[in-house]
Amino acid sequence: DAKTTQPPSMDCAEGRAANLPCNHSTISGNEYVYWYRQIHSQGPQYIIHGLKNNETNEMASLIITEDRKSSTLILPHATLRDTAVYYCIVADSWGKLQFGAGTQVVVTP
Amino acid sequence: EAQVTQNPRYLITVTGKKLTVTCSQNMNHEYMSWYRQDPGLGLRQIYYSMNVEVTDKGDVPEGYKVSRKEKRNFPLILESPSPNQTSLYFCASSFSVGTSGSGGQFFGPGTRLTVL
Numbered sequence: 575d576a577k578t579t580q581p582p583s584m585d586c587a588e589g590r591a592a593n594l595p596c597n598h599s600t601i602s603g604n605e606y607v608y609w610y611r612q613i614h615s616q617g618p619q620y621i622i623h624g625l626k627n628n629e630t631n632e633m634a635s636l637i638i639t640e641d642r643k644s645s646t647l648i649l650p651h652a653t654l655r656d657t658a659v660y661y662c663i664v665a666d667s668w669g670k671l672q673f674g675a676g677t678q679v680v681v682t683p
Numbered sequence: 684e685a686q687v688t689q690n691p692r693y694l695i696t697v698t699g700k701k702l703t704v705t706c707s708q709n710m711n712h713e714y715m716s717w718y719r720q721d722p723g724l725g726l727r728q729i730y731y732s733m734n735v736e737v738t739d740k741g742d743v744p745e746g747y748k749v750s751r752k753e754k755r756n757f758p759l760i761l762e763s764p765s766p767n768q769t770s771l772y773f774c775a776s777s778f779s780v781g782t783s784g785s786g787g788q789f790f791g792p793g794t795r796l797t798v799l
Contacts, residue, residue, distance in 0.1 A: 608787060610787065610788075615720075615771060615793060615795075616792065616793070617687075617773055617775075617790030617791055617792050617793055618726065618773070618775075618788075618790045619790070620787025620788060620789070621787075622787075623787060661725060661726070672728070672742070673718075673725040673726040673727070673728075674725060675724075675725050676725050
Protein backbone atom coordinates (compact mmCIF):
# COMPACT_ATOMS: atom_id res chain seq x y z
CA ASP A 575 0.00 0.00 0.00
CA ALA A 576 1.23 3.46 -0.83
CA LYS A 577 1.99 5.72 2.09
CA THR A 578 2.51 9.44 2.30
CA THR A 579 4.97 11.73 4.03
CA GLN A 580 4.22 15.34 4.93
CA PRO A 581 6.00 18.00 6.99
CA PRO A 582 4.49 18.21 10.47
CA SER A 583 3.80 21.92 10.38
CA MET A 584 4.12 25.10 8.41
CA ASP A 585 3.15 28.73 8.78
CA CYS A 586 1.72 31.01 6.16
CA ALA A 587 0.93 34.70 6.11
CA GLU A 588 -2.64 35.68 5.39
CA GLY A 589 -3.14 36.55 1.75
CA ARG A 590 -0.09 34.65 0.60
CA ALA A 591 -0.02 31.33 -1.19
CA ALA A 592 0.48 28.21 0.93
CA ASN A 593 2.35 25.34 -0.72
CA LEU A 594 1.94 22.01 1.04
CA PRO A 595 4.22 19.17 -0.10
CA CYS A 596 3.51 15.45 0.05
CA ASN A 597 5.71 12.50 -0.85
CA HIS A 598 4.14 9.25 -2.04
CA SER A 599 7.03 7.44 -3.63
CA THR A 600 5.36 4.01 -3.66
CA ILE A 601 2.14 5.11 -5.34
CA SER A 602 0.77 2.69 -7.91
CA GLY A 603 0.01 3.69 -11.46
CA ASN A 604 -3.76 3.70 -11.01
CA GLU A 605 -3.95 5.26 -7.54
CA TYR A 606 -5.20 8.78 -6.99
CA VAL A 607 -3.85 11.44 -4.64
CA TYR A 608 -6.47 13.04 -2.39
CA TRP A 609 -6.19 16.03 -0.10
CA TYR A 610 -8.38 16.69 2.91
CA ARG A 611 -8.27 19.14 5.76
CA GLN A 612 -9.56 19.05 9.31
CA ILE A 613 -10.39 22.09 11.39
CA HIS A 614 -10.14 21.40 15.12
CA SER A 615 -12.07 18.18 15.76
CA GLN A 616 -14.58 18.58 12.97
CA GLY A 617 -15.04 15.95 10.32
CA PRO A 618 -12.37 16.13 7.60
CA GLN A 619 -13.28 18.08 4.50
CA TYR A 620 -12.44 16.97 0.98
CA ILE A 621 -10.35 19.51 -0.95
CA ILE A 622 -9.17 18.06 -4.24
CA HIS A 623 -7.83 14.93 -5.90
CA GLY A 624 -5.86 13.98 -9.02
CA LEU A 625 -4.19 11.16 -10.91
CA LYS A 626 -1.39 12.63 -12.99
CA ASN A 627 -2.56 15.96 -14.36
CA ASN A 628 -2.63 19.17 -12.38
CA GLU A 629 -6.04 19.99 -10.99
CA THR A 630 -7.71 23.17 -9.81
CA ASN A 631 -11.01 23.89 -8.12
CA GLU A 632 -12.50 26.71 -6.10
CA MET A 633 -10.53 25.76 -3.02
CA ALA A 634 -7.06 24.85 -4.22
CA SER A 635 -4.71 23.60 -6.91
CA LEU A 636 -2.96 20.26 -6.99
CA ILE A 637 0.37 19.84 -8.71
CA ILE A 638 1.58 16.26 -9.25
CA THR A 639 5.11 15.59 -10.44
CA GLU A 640 5.61 13.73 -13.68
CA ASP A 641 6.88 10.62 -11.92
CA ARG A 642 3.91 10.89 -9.51
CA LYS A 643 6.13 10.37 -6.49
CA SER A 644 5.18 13.67 -4.93
CA SER A 645 2.57 16.39 -5.08
CA THR A 646 1.92 19.90 -3.82
CA LEU A 647 -1.33 21.39 -2.66
CA ILE A 648 -1.55 25.11 -3.25
CA LEU A 649 -3.91 27.40 -1.38
CA PRO A 650 -3.62 30.50 -3.56
CA HIS A 651 -4.63 33.15 -1.04
CA ALA A 652 -4.59 31.77 2.47
CA THR A 653 -7.07 33.12 4.99
CA LEU A 654 -7.29 32.65 8.74
CA ARG A 655 -10.05 30.11 8.13
CA ASP A 656 -7.57 27.93 6.28
CA THR A 657 -5.80 27.14 9.54
CA ALA A 658 -6.20 23.38 9.81
CA VAL A 659 -4.46 20.03 9.57
CA TYR A 660 -4.05 19.03 5.93
CA TYR A 661 -3.93 15.37 5.00
CA CYS A 662 -2.53 13.89 1.82
CA ILE A 663 -3.79 10.35 1.16
CA VAL A 664 -3.50 7.84 -1.61
CA ALA A 665 -6.53 5.79 -2.50
CA ASP A 666 -5.99 2.05 -2.57
CA SER A 667 -7.94 0.21 -5.24
CA TRP A 668 -9.64 -1.93 -2.58
CA GLY A 669 -10.97 1.10 -0.73
CA LYS A 670 -8.40 1.07 2.05
CA LEU A 671 -7.39 4.66 2.67
CA GLN A 672 -4.25 5.48 4.62
CA PHE A 673 -4.02 8.93 6.11
CA GLY A 674 -0.61 10.37 6.85
CA ALA A 675 0.15 12.35 9.97
CA GLY A 676 -0.85 15.52 8.19
CA THR A 677 0.57 19.02 8.13
CA GLN A 678 -0.61 21.57 10.69
CA VAL A 679 -0.98 24.81 8.77
CA VAL A 680 -1.25 28.01 10.75
CA VAL A 681 -2.23 31.13 8.85
CA THR A 682 -1.17 34.30 10.64
CA PRO A 683 -2.47 37.83 10.14
CA GLU B 684 -29.17 18.55 2.27
CA ALA B 685 -26.47 16.01 1.44
CA GLN B 686 -24.97 14.78 4.66
CA VAL B 687 -23.58 12.01 6.79
CA THR B 688 -25.15 11.77 10.22
CA GLN B 689 -23.82 10.00 13.27
CA ASN B 690 -25.52 9.18 16.53
CA PRO B 691 -24.85 9.69 19.29
CA ARG B 692 -22.49 12.64 19.06
CA TYR B 693 -21.23 12.11 22.58
CA LEU B 694 -21.28 8.96 24.67
CA ILE B 695 -19.84 8.00 28.03
CA THR B 696 -20.09 4.33 28.88
CA VAL B 697 -18.47 1.65 31.02
CA THR B 698 -16.20 -1.22 30.13
CA GLY B 699 -18.00 -4.21 28.69
CA LYS B 700 -21.34 -2.57 27.94
CA LYS B 701 -22.19 -3.19 24.30
CA LEU B 702 -22.87 -0.11 22.22
CA THR B 703 -23.67 0.86 18.66
CA VAL B 704 -22.82 4.08 16.90
CA THR B 705 -25.07 4.66 13.93
CA CYS B 706 -24.06 6.22 10.63
CA SER B 707 -26.40 7.17 7.84
CA GLN B 708 -25.90 8.94 4.51
CA ASN B 709 -28.51 10.32 2.12
CA MET B 710 -26.36 10.55 -1.02
CA ASN B 711 -26.78 6.99 -2.34
CA HIS B 712 -23.06 6.36 -1.85
CA GLU B 713 -21.69 2.86 -2.32
CA TYR B 714 -18.61 3.34 -0.17
CA MET B 715 -18.73 3.88 3.58
CA SER B 716 -16.02 3.78 6.21
CA TRP B 717 -15.29 4.23 9.89
CA TYR B 718 -12.24 5.98 11.32
CA ARG B 719 -10.98 6.70 14.77
CA GLN B 720 -8.81 9.61 15.75
CA ASP B 721 -6.68 9.83 18.86
CA PRO B 722 -4.59 12.75 20.20
CA GLY B 723 -1.36 13.16 18.28
CA LEU B 724 -2.39 10.71 15.58
CA GLY B 725 -4.03 11.07 12.23
CA LEU B 726 -7.17 9.23 11.22
CA ARG B 727 -6.97 5.46 11.26
CA GLN B 728 -9.41 3.37 9.32
CA ILE B 729 -11.35 0.77 11.29
CA TYR B 730 -13.59 -0.86 8.68
CA TYR B 731 -14.90 0.00 5.29
CA SER B 732 -17.60 -1.19 2.93
CA MET B 733 -17.52 -1.05 -0.84
CA ASN B 734 -21.23 -1.83 -1.10
CA VAL B 735 -24.14 -3.57 0.58
CA GLU B 736 -23.10 -6.81 2.30
CA VAL B 737 -19.43 -6.13 1.50
CA THR B 738 -17.18 -5.11 4.39
CA ASP B 739 -13.45 -5.29 5.00
CA LYS B 740 -10.96 -4.52 7.71
CA GLY B 741 -9.03 -1.31 7.85
CA ASP B 742 -5.90 -0.69 9.89
CA VAL B 743 -7.36 -1.04 13.39
CA PRO B 744 -10.36 -3.42 13.29
CA GLU B 745 -9.76 -5.20 16.61
CA GLY B 746 -12.64 -4.82 19.03
CA TYR B 747 -15.10 -3.53 16.44
CA LYS B 748 -17.79 -4.97 14.22
CA VAL B 749 -19.74 -3.47 11.36
CA SER B 750 -22.61 -4.43 9.12
CA ARG B 751 -23.92 -3.12 5.82
CA LYS B 752 -27.42 -4.43 5.32
CA GLU B 753 -28.66 -1.28 3.64
CA LYS B 754 -26.86 1.12 1.38
CA ARG B 755 -27.48 4.16 3.54
CA ASN B 756 -26.53 2.73 6.95
CA PHE B 757 -23.22 1.51 8.32
CA PRO B 758 -23.34 1.02 12.10
CA LEU B 759 -20.24 0.53 14.20
CA ILE B 760 -20.62 -2.00 17.00
CA LEU B 761 -18.46 -2.35 20.08
CA GLU B 762 -19.41 -5.68 21.63
CA SER B 763 -17.33 -5.19 24.77
CA PRO B 764 -15.86 -1.69 24.90
CA SER B 765 -12.60 -1.10 26.69
CA PRO B 766 -10.91 2.13 27.81
CA ASN B 767 -8.46 1.96 24.89
CA GLN B 768 -11.42 2.50 22.58
CA THR B 769 -11.97 5.95 24.01
CA SER B 770 -11.63 8.06 20.91
CA LEU B 771 -13.22 10.38 18.37
CA TYR B 772 -14.98 8.38 15.68
CA PHE B 773 -15.85 9.50 12.17
CA CYS B 774 -18.03 7.89 9.57
CA ALA B 775 -17.53 8.74 5.90
CA SER B 776 -19.11 7.93 2.56
CA SER B 777 -18.44 8.44 -1.12
CA PHE B 778 -19.45 7.13 -4.52
CA SER B 779 -16.20 5.27 -4.88
CA VAL B 780 -12.51 5.45 -4.08
CA GLY B 781 -9.34 4.15 -5.58
CA THR B 782 -9.04 3.51 -9.23
CA SER B 783 -12.20 5.27 -10.31
CA GLY B 784 -11.32 8.41 -8.39
CA SER B 785 -14.79 9.80 -8.75
CA GLY B 786 -14.63 12.15 -5.81
CA GLY B 787 -13.84 12.70 -2.20
CA GLN B 788 -15.42 11.33 0.91
CA PHE B 789 -18.05 13.12 2.95
CA PHE B 790 -17.37 12.87 6.66
CA GLY B 791 -19.84 12.94 9.50
CA PRO B 792 -19.53 15.33 12.44
CA GLY B 793 -17.90 12.75 14.70
CA THR B 794 -18.82 10.79 17.82
CA ARG B 795 -16.78 11.34 20.93
CA LEU B 796 -16.74 8.13 22.93
CA THR B 797 -15.42 7.71 26.44
CA VAL B 798 -15.14 4.25 27.97
CA LEU B 799 -14.61 4.23 31.72
